Amino acid sequence: MAAMSDADLLFKALADKGRRKLLDRLHAQDGQTLGQLCRHLAMTRQGVTQHLAVLEAANLVTVRWRGREKLHFLNTVPLQQVYDRWICKFEKPRLKALSSLKRRLEGGQG
């Protein structure tokens, strides 16, 4: 397979529903083991392992071993980079973007 750029690794990692679900699961609870993550996907352990490997390659997930357990941690830095490079840049009406941000920061989810 040809070497993929960071952006390719990242977007391809995000381009699968199962992998996005894994990110959601880690967002809900960080540092889960492979076994824990498997419980939420209708898929064999190997399938999940392979998805996690893709997320690792994209640097969206980091791993730490604890004995025989493999702990998985979310890394959100690449997502920030997606924003900087592919979303911020494409915000056509700049003021609209600004106002929607203000709305989010002031009103929402705080």
Place this chain on the structure above:
Amino acid sequence: MAAMSDADLLFKALADKGRRKLLDRLHAQDGQTLGQLCRHLAMTRQGVTQHLAVLEAANLVTVRWRGREKLHFLNTVPLQQVYDRWICKFEKPRLKALSSLKRRLEGGQG
């Protein structure tokens, strides 16, 4: 092929270097014809057509016919949705995110 969710269509559309290049080209100049877009990709016209179809399916590109020419327009709304659903939510340290936004809005690129 199984029906894909909006998010799938969107991320898969973004998960190809050629398609991202097309988006960049349309960002540089909106409303280009197929022929114009072809000039920047080392690929046959059909290849480009197929990539554009993927972008259309993801609602990232909109099309208008002018006589025999097909004009392509960027639609940034789905990118905004990526931000709302996949980036904003995952900004782990909320205050850091806020400060980097402030930096962008006040200092940068203005």
Place this chain on the structure above:
DNA sequence: TTGACATGCAAGTATATACTTGCCTATTAT
């Protein structure tokens, strides 16, 4: 009305992807 231009449609191929099954290894608990 004929030719050149802009694009569409269909089929074919090679590679990549998403998954599985089967077996191997390392850690932990009894």
Place this chain on the structure above:
DNA sequence: ATAATAGGCAAGTATATACTTGCATGTCAA
């Protein structure tokens, strides 16, 4: 020591993806 647990590695399969080539169609200009 042994068995259960947590996970790794490799190979195999089916489907999807990224392309290509060849031919057909609609539009414009002379």
